Amino acid sequence: xxxxxxxxxLLAALPAAPTAAQEAVVEGVVRDxxxxxxxxxxxxxxxxxxxxxxxxxxSDGAGRFVIAALPPGTYDVTFTLxxxxxxxxRGVTAGAGSTVTLEVVxxxxxxxxxxxxxxxxxxxxxxxxMVPIDAIPATEFVGLGQTDVGDQLRTLVPSYNVNPQPxxxxxxxxxxxxxxxxxxxxxxxxxxxxxxxxxxxxxxLGNGVADGAQGPDISTIPAIAxxxxxxxxxxxxxxxxxxxxAGVLNFLLKDDRSGGSVxxxxxGHGAGDGGAYTVAANAGLPLxxxxxxxxxxxxxxxxxxxxxxxxxxxxx
Numbered sequence: 001x002x003x004x005x006x007x008x009x010l011l012a013a014l015p016a017a018p019t020a021a022q023e024a025v026v027e028g029v030v031r032d033x034x035x036x037x038x039x040x041x042x043x044x045x046x047x048x049x050x051x052x053x054x055x056x057x058x059s060d061g062a063g064r065f066v067i068a069a070l071p072p073g074t075y076d077v078t079f080t081l082x083x084x085x086x087x088x089x090r091g092v093t094a095g096a097g098s099t100v101t102l103e104v105v106x107x108x109x110x111x112x113x114x115x116x117x118x119x120x121x122x123x124x125x126x127x128x129x130m131v132p133i134d135a136i137p138a139t140e141f142v143g144l145g146q147t148d149v150g151d152q153l154r155t156l157v158p159s160y161n162v163n164p165q166p167x168x169x170x171x172x173x174x175x176x177x178x179x180x181x182x183x184x185x186x187x188x189x190x191x192x193x194x195x196x197x198x199x200x201x202x203x204x205l206g207n208g209v210a211d212g213a214q215g216p217d218i219s220t221i222p223a224i225a226x227x228x229x230x231x232x233x234x235x236x237x238x239x240x241x242x243x244x245x246a247g248v249l250n251f252l253l254k255d256d257r258s259g260g261s262v263x264x265x266x267x268g269h270g271a272g273d274g275g276a277y278t279v280a281a282n283a284g285l286p287l288x289x290x291x292x293x294x295x296x297x298x299x300x301x302x303x304x305x306x307x308x309x310x311x312x313x314x315x316x
Contacts, residue, residue, distance in 0.1 A: 025098070039061045048074070055069075224263055257285070
């Protein structure tokens with residue numbers, strides 16, 4: 001009786017081995033455009049013929065993922081991560097007992113503006129991102145009373161601040177920006193995704209948090225040349241470096257191949273006091289079949305202002 005029982009158990013266990021040998025494995029590594037590994041990427045393998053359900057996995061700290069126990073067949077493998085473009089590898093053939101290795105590169109996805117129709121408030125925050133990002137279109141700059149792009153951003157972005165320096169040298173002209181109350185060189189400034197060079201002026205306000213800072217001068221960017229401004233209102237030093245502790249400003253320039261615009265801004269503190277005006281123009285020109293040249297120019301002038309004499313109507 002014991003020998004018969006052992007033989008039955010042995011025969012029942014034998015069919016399981018061929019079943020495991022017929023399963024396939026899909027594995028690989030996910031990186032970004034710079035070659036760095038990407039953890040937390042959701043990987044989904046779905047067979048177009050079989051339909052749902054799909055097999056999923058998440059990349060680890062080394063960017064590696066493994067989807068095991070797949071039936072042999074052809075799969076569409078999808079890679080998704082917030083802030084990056086979704087990549088789909090179609091027609092991945094996994095044979096019986098085989099291991100398919102995939103090397104995948106995810107590109108950074110540009111932030112898109114969110115517009116709600118039928119509401120007085122138009123949300124501008126990108127909700128699909130893991131960090132708070134504001135996408136501000138150029139149309140919001142037109143209705144503001146400021147002529148300088150730094151003053152305009154100070155009105156639109158709560159955590160952004162820029163102040164003219166009360167000195168008589170070049171520090172009165174160069175306008176380094178700061179976010180979240182940190183020094184100007186802790187805010188990364190990008191133009192079309194490229195780093196903006198720092199200014200030549202070292203900030204010194206006397207034992208302030210910005211003393212010794214050397215930030216980019218954004219006042220040299222004409223507001224009429226902007227298509228959109230993306231503001232990352234959180235630290236991103238892990239991705240960009242120590243100059244992005246406070247946040248990131250990305251100025252996207254216009255890329256129109258035709259048309260143009262002219263703007264005139266003027267204002268003042270009072271009659272004959274502190275008058276200022278700015279004249280700006282923008283034009284797009286085609287170059288060849290797909291090229292373009294988008295040109296912008298801005299000229300401004302500010303008259304002196306005096307606070308030593310009080311106006312007669314100031315106390316009324």
